[in-house]
Amino acid sequence: MTEPPFVSRGRLKKHQQYFQSVPKPTYLKGRYDKITSVAIPLALAASSMFLVGRGVYNMSLGIGKKE
Template identity: 40%
Template sequence: MAFNFLSVALKISEESPFYPREKIVEKQKFYQNVHKHTYLKGRFDKITLAVISAALFMIVIQKNIKN
């Protein structure tokens, strides 16, 4: 019973990729054609931005009041 490296190599080369190449190319084309900013688009992103800004503003005001 000999170990056949050729059959193992053929099996590896015949395996399908983890994610289909066509899907990857499709997603790449989609994101490369987006010419506007993709951040802060959701409603929770805007809420988070407002909360963080308000919290930083309050911290700065409190530090100025103490001094």
């Protein structure tokens, strides 16, 4: 029993040729891979650095202490 292919062979071969010919790292070859591989980690790092800096500032001045 055989099942039908998920993608036609011609389309699969076209995608394979595209991904093998692009001179970029493997994890940046797709259309939206820059968003998931670069932008989201940078945004998370920037927001965490901001929150850590704000926490250190508040602790050094005693802001927000519970009495």
